Amino acid sequence: SFKLTQPPSLSVSPGQTASITCSGDRLGDKYSSWYQLKPGQSPVLVIYEDYKRPSGIPERFSASNSGNTATLTISGTQTLDEADYYCQSWDSSATWVFGGGTRLTV
Amino acid sequence: EVQLLESGGGLVQPGGSLRLSCAASGFPFSNFAMAWVRQAPGKGLEWVSTISGRTLSGGGGTTYYADSVKGRFTISRDNSKSTLYLQINSLRADDTAVYFCAKDAGAGYYYFNYWGRGTLVTVSS
Numbered sequence: 657s658f659k660l661t662q663p664p665s666l667s668v669s670p671g672q673t674a675s676i677t678c679s680g681d682r683l684g685d686k687y688s689s690w691y692q693l694k695p696g697q698s699p700v701l702v703i704y705e706d707y708k709r710p711s712g713i714p715e716r717f718s719a720s721n722s723g724n725t726a727t728l729t730i731s732g733t734q735t736l737d738e739a740d741y742y743c744q745s746w747d748s749s750a751t752w753v754f755g756g757g758t759r760l761t762v
Numbered sequence: 763e764v765q766l767l768e769s770g771g772g773l774v775q776p777g778g779s780l781r782l783s784c785a786a787s788g789f790p791f792s793n794f795a796m797a798w799v800r801q802a803p804g805k806g807l808e809w810v811s812t813i814s815g816r817t818l819s820g821g822g823g824t825t826y827y828a829d830s831v832k833g834r835f836t837i838s839r840d841n842s843k844s845t846l847y848l849q850i851n852s853l854r855a856d857d858t859a860v861y862f863c864a865k866d867a868g869a870g871y872y873y874f875n876y877w878g879r880g881t882l883v884t885v886s887s
Binding site: 700751752 | 872
């Protein structure tokens with residue numbers, strides 16, 4: 657079955673760039689999305705269709721998807737960006753798949 | 763404004779059943795696929811089930827399930843009430859989780875652009 661793999665954690669200092677990877681077999685051939693999840697809150701879509709930002713998501717959030725890896729990049733990371741981040745894609749076997757999540761500490 | 767409000771969670775004994783509901787508003791509910799996603803304590807997000815929206819030909823309501831819940835969970839929708847349901851049977855301890863209702867972005871997109879606040883299901887004796 658299709659799986660997505662993320663690093664469990666990442667720590668950056670405020671103002672630095674955070675890059676979170678998501679790996680899956682031929683992931684670049686599929687669309688990837690990214691969600692931010694803070695404790696006690698609902699997930700928030702921050703990237704869809706590989707690199708697009710929903711309205712209201714700051715420009716410091718960007719992403720790419722190629723080969724077997726999708727990458728979420730947060731430039732000029734702020735303390736309010738501290739959260740768990742999940743990649744997600746869809747497999748042709750009709751399953752929606754989430755990565756295991758990456759805890760970003762700022 | 764899109765709103766999704768889950769209800770129906772609670773404490774249930776192993777082997778028991780629950781029906782979760784998600785009341786939707788702010789968008790044409792019948793046109794969109796809807797899903798349930800859960801998060802067990804200390805774990806990541808796990809897709810549970812999706813039900814398709816109404817198609818141009820008037821069909822829809824196709825259901826999809828994660829292998830971990832197939833045969834025990836049933837997703838359904840009442841378009842007249844803009845409400846999504848999840849019937850969960852034969853509950854196990856590892857079904858303990860916050861269950862989120864999520865709106866699919868649209869036909870052929872396969873991501874979730876709106877989420878509810880979640881409802882907690884605790885399976886324990």
